Amino acid sequence: MSADATQRAPQGRTLSAAPGSAGLARRAWPWLVAIVAALLLPWLFFDWSTHRHSGFALTMLSEIGLMAIFALSFNMQMGQAGLLSFGHAILFGLGGYCAAHTMNAVKAGAMWLPVELVPLVGGLGGLLFGVLFGYVATKQRATAFAMITMGLGELVAACALMFMGFFGGEGGISTDRVIGISLFGVSYSSSWQVYCLVVAWTAIAVLLMRLQTQTPLGRMANATRDNFERAQFVGYDPRMVRFCQFALSGFFAGIGGGLYAIVYEIVTFDTVAAAKSATALLAAYIGGAGGFFGPFLGTIVVVLLQSGVSLLSNAWLLYVGVLFIVMVMYAPGGLVGIIAQHAPIARAGRLRELIVPYVRILLPGAFSVFGFVLLVELASFTTIGAAQGKAFKIGPQAVDPATAFPWLLGAAALIGGGLWLRLEARGFRARWDALMADAKAKGVML
Amino acid sequence: MAMRILARAAGVALLACVALAGPATAQGTIKIAYTDPLSGPFAQVGDANLKQMQYILDYINSKGGALGKKFELVPFDNKSQPSDALIALKSATDQNIPFIMQCSGSNIAAALIEAVDKHNSRNPESRIIYVNCGAVATELTNEKCSFWHFRFDAHVAMKAEVMARALPKEVTKVYLLNQDYLFGQSVQRDVKAFLAKLRPDVQVVGDELIPLGKIKDFAPYITKIKASGAQVLITGNWGPDMNLLIKAGIDSGIDLRYYTLYAHIAGGAVAIGPGGDGKVRSVMSFNENVAPEIGNKEAEEWTKAFRDKYPFDFYAAGFRTIFEYLQEATNKAGSADPLKIALALEGLKHKDFLGYETVMRKDDHQLISEYFVGTFKKGVKYDSEKTGLGWATEATILAKDLEQPTSCKMTRPAK
């Protein structure tokens, strides 16, 4: 199962789709469905007894939206142009700072700008710094590029703490999104209104980034990624391509930063720090850097892990670590890669035959995951969590972690599940290979 | 068949593990959301605070809680990120939790003050009080003060004054070394201001800012300090920046005393080690030897019970004052309505468990309480982190001496 071949295939097809209104409609509907779904999602968490939206759910969803823009813009460098950046957050954060300063200026009456366009200011800020840092960083590629961006990231993060004027020091720049100027007469005092704005900007930014992949620049970025020398021979200056791609990705990262300023109403040095850059890298990789929408999927997973699982367990970082290791070892193409691998079987019309094998491997998989989680939580509970006022529970049942029973249960589930999984995996592989062979025979492999 | 039963059991188990290690919730409690880093490299701060708070709250609850209900701590991991602290705030207001508490980091505090202010004015039906238990930037109860923010720790200027007052008479040359960010810069500024005011005879022979968490070897700074002829090094550094600095100084054997703000918190004693005997001082709200020194048996017993239970020092016993304030104010307000509690907290006076008078000042919502300077040395009753050395109180500054003026112009909500 070659990951690379399956990953790059979809982009080739979208180009050949027939232009015209029918084609446009066919391509537009998934977007509309996604936007409608995004707008309906918060109502699942609506509290009908108090008629209030869940602020937590709305903030999490907004975070997913703005981080998705950030991760996709990161992937403009990594996925499209093969440029691994360790300092992408500086573009995001600096865009956020620009947006925050702008909102403050508008609030003070020094300038006129509706709230809806503030992310654009963030984008322009990101573009400006993208041009500035891109000029330095894109002189090199590969590891040298990665190291330059790491150095720049550390420098900007350190400066953000040292210089009060622009960065506001440790306290950051706080701002107020209720500036009283709006294109649609909305005040943006409630999280729901802000969420709608985030959805709109996410849709716009994602669409623009999607279109960018089909421009000559996007294509040349792919070419310099795949075959550096040949791209040079064709007559393009690969450095110029890298530079444009970097600056543009700065623009989109800045839009994300601008939304951050609106959602949280404060921008601090954390937005430019290395941890933020790492989040983008992780999201892009987990989702799959090869497909355009991979980072979007990855962002959902990462944000849920970061803000959701971390509420349940203080060992969440360990789970993140394990997830990465499992992903890079078994699914290097990311989530999108996994989905793409099913495409030939789906085209052969035999996807249904995979349901039973999937159930059969998911069960032992769930077993071993349960065993692993139980053991980690037990260990973490006895060494760290015991005194944090939590009771150790499995479901509704309180369990005393000092007894042997839960440890044995965890070990049994992990080992038993693991052995069972090995057994089932063999059957699954045989089934998968048979279906792939069939797809090959039918000539739907691409 | 057996397979199927096993499979079903696995499904149930997987669902169950979602609830794993979730906070123990009880009906009819008054919740206090607490957010600090609880994971990652700097987890020790939040973890140690949480354990001490839990111990104190158990005690407060055994004394009746408030309004006949118990207090319950709901921890949220903010990973030192303001955005995660704000998500925790949203979660707290969704559940109508009346208090959110945060101790570590003025960046997060600044974000919370703003966000709580805006939330309370935009959503009057789910207001929340921000209880600040350790973010100490002076401006938070001055220029940035807010009606909804109550600070229960002395701010930097107060700590600087404590330090200046406690400086022995024979000291004439001091050296300042601080971390280069808002907090360190304000330590630098305030210490200099109070030295000029209270000790004009003291000369500042060196004044240094270092990038936060970037220095791995402090030996060059020690050389520079040595060359300047300073007798005392004053530093607001915390974490590795403080540990490595003091360690380098002790290793080089120079005759220097260290005045710090954070040497007494978890991990400090182990990092300094026996070499620091009599050399290190820290400005603190509490240490375990205060109670025996002033002969308060009850307080001593209470702190000793914590020692017997946990492997680290009870440095945050001062947090008891926070919860006693919340308890008293809630009872006085007669309901868990944040607005009523906030009004009840204003100007509230309380005698803390050591027997000193404290007051929550109405003008800026800053707690005015006694403060101590401790010396790290051998031969104390309760040693620190099993090093054989512990904190002995060198100076006690009473609340009435710490009444600093405030520039706070507070806007209060209509009753």
Next chain:
Amino acid sequence: MEVFLVSLLNGLVYGMLLFMLASGLTLILSMMGVLNFAHASAYMLGAYFAFTISQYIGFWPALVLAPLLCGTIGAAIEMYGLRRVHRNGHIAELLFTFGLALIIEKVVQMTWGLIPVPYRIPAGLDFPLFTVYGTQFPAYRAFMLLISALMFGAIWLGLTRTRIGLVIQAALHHPEMVGALGHNVPRVFTTVFAAGTALAGLAGVIGGNYHVTEPAMAFTMGPIVFVVVVFGGLGSLTGCFIASLLMGLIQTFAVVLDYSVADLLKWFGFTVTSATPFHEVLTVPLPRIGALLPYVLLVLILVFRPRGLMGTRDT
């Protein structure tokens, strides 16, 4: 003169500690192309292992056993993890080590607790060796210098005088060719990774009690090691050595030299006042940004000389 001499010594000690950490990484990075984010975690593990071992059988056995333990772990990681991931490309390898770093941090927290452990300098080395102008030079610092110098010598001899060393050197430049000549390249990789991890572990044993042994020590040591390796240039141990010393000395001397850009401009007749644009940046004195200079140098050298100081190929 006094300050100069003491600073020189300090810079040397710090530089040598950096070298101990960086030498392992430079082997791994130049040979396998792996940006090993778990390298500093091995440093942390070395310190914690040494702490536990020295509690039972003393510091000197720990000096040997802890690095060996780290090396074994390194070998296992390479054989069962990295080798699998290798075919998925360098970013996959990087993320693999990143995941490892997260796991190691949590495991350390769960095993040894969140607060620092009392890992102390052995009593036999805890005395001032000599006094320079009133400042004591601890014997342990001299010991660190000695160990790192021995290490440099050993690696150097190992790489140039032994058969496996020559194979490693060859594999540094032309791995395919070495494989074609019948050498077991995967085993060479395992050896290099294990050796690199063991070296980091040794640095942990030495540095853990000199610094503070705590769960954050890996996190804070991480980036600077990359800077040294890349600055020194891939494929060159000498470059790494020089870069380490340079970084150590630069950071040490930056502390002593109290100048800013504004002072420099004064030489040319400009006076910076609070009205000058960017005055906040121009008036920053050198000691305030001393610790950031390595990053500035990193960016500059990569822009103008991507192969680093003495690298044999572009980074």
